[in-house]
Amino acid sequence: MHRELTGEGLVFKVGRFRESDCWVRFFSPALGLVTAFAFGGSKSRRRFCGCLDALNRVLFKVRFFPGKGYYCLDEGALLQGFPSLRRDLGRQGLIANCIRFVQAVHVDIQAAPAVHALLLETWEALERAEAVSPLFAQFFRVKMCFDQGFAPCLGTCAVCGRDASGREVLLSLDQGRVYCPRCALFASRTVRLGAEAHAALRRVAESGPRQWNEAELSRPACAEVYRMAEGYVCYHLGLRWSHGRFVSA
Numbered sequence: 700m701h702r703e704l705t706g707e708g709l710v711f712k713v714g715r716f717r718e719s720d721c722w723v724r725f726f727s728p729a730l731g732l733v734t735a736f737a738f739g740g741s742k743s744r745r746r747f748c749g750c751l752d753a754l755n756r757v758l759f760k761v762r763f764f765p766g767k768g769y770y771c772l773d774e775g776a777l778l779q780g781f782p783s784l785r786r787d788l789g790r791q792g793l794i795a796n797c798i799r800f801v802q803a804v805h806v807d808i809q810a811a812p813a814v815h816a817l818l819l820e821t822w823e824a825l826e827r828a829e830a831v832s833p834l835f836a837q838f839f840r841v842k843m844c845f846d847q848g849f850a851p852c853l854g855t856c857a858v859c860g861r862d863a864s865g866r867e868v869l870l871s872l873d874q875g876r877v878y879c880p881r882c883a884l885f886a887s888r889t890v891r892l893g894a895e896a897h898a899a900l901r902r903v904a905e906s907g908p909r910q911w912n913e914a915e916l917s918r919p920a921c922a923e924v925y926r927m928a929e930g931y932v933c934y935h936l937g938l939r940w941s942h943g944r945f946v947s948a
């Protein structure tokens with residue numbers, strides 16, 4: 700017995716084996732991260748019409764064989780290519796970093812639609828943006844962390860309740876709450892966020908990747924966002940970047 704499903708996926712990687720067969724790793728809103736075999740995939744233009752390449756958004760017909768524990772792709776049709784992204788090595792490096800992060804997080808099936816939507820918007824933002832924020836990879840990790848149930852409360856001081864918009868705050872990494880400097884006595888594991896870094900993180904929390912390239916941040920603000928992103932992701936998802944890959948913290 701097998702189960703069949705037709706649905707879209709973003710292709711992370713394609714590998715070839717034997718003369719005409721492929722394996723395809725892709726992220727699907729219905730299945731999460733999947734590695735599937737495409738027998739005859741590198742030859743059959745009728746069944747796959749040139750869609751089996753990394754970065755493509757593809758409509759797949761998938762079969763799952765529970766007894767054997769593997770997925771097979773019967774057909775694929777290209778829904779969206781990303782030609783500018785494909786020509787830009789720097790942006791491809793950013794995408795590769797986002798992909799490694801998604802793979803390291805082990806997204807569960809309930810969270811897969813939100814992660815897929817974030818990935819697709821990331822692909823589209825990097826395809827179209829004229830300039831890309833140097834903090835884009837950090838913004839992506841932080842956004843994913845927020846979406847996995849660890850969104851901080853950035854709007855008001857956790858002690859006095861004062862509106863913290865546009866102000867310097869201390870963010871408690873473990874509590875996900877902000878404190879104004881005079882209330883910070885009550886906070887633990889804090890990182891300082893000046894007004895600029897605080898506003899940038901609120902923008903990431905409230906918007907998607909298309910809006911992340913708009914504001915240019917000063918160097919001190921970049922350093923603060925960087926420190927926050929590393930600390931927050933490490934504390935909540937248990938991951939840190941080391942020697943070109945994500946490892947358990």
Ligand SMILES: [Zn+2]
Pocket residue numbers: 856857858859860861878879880881882
């Ligand atoms: Zn306060």
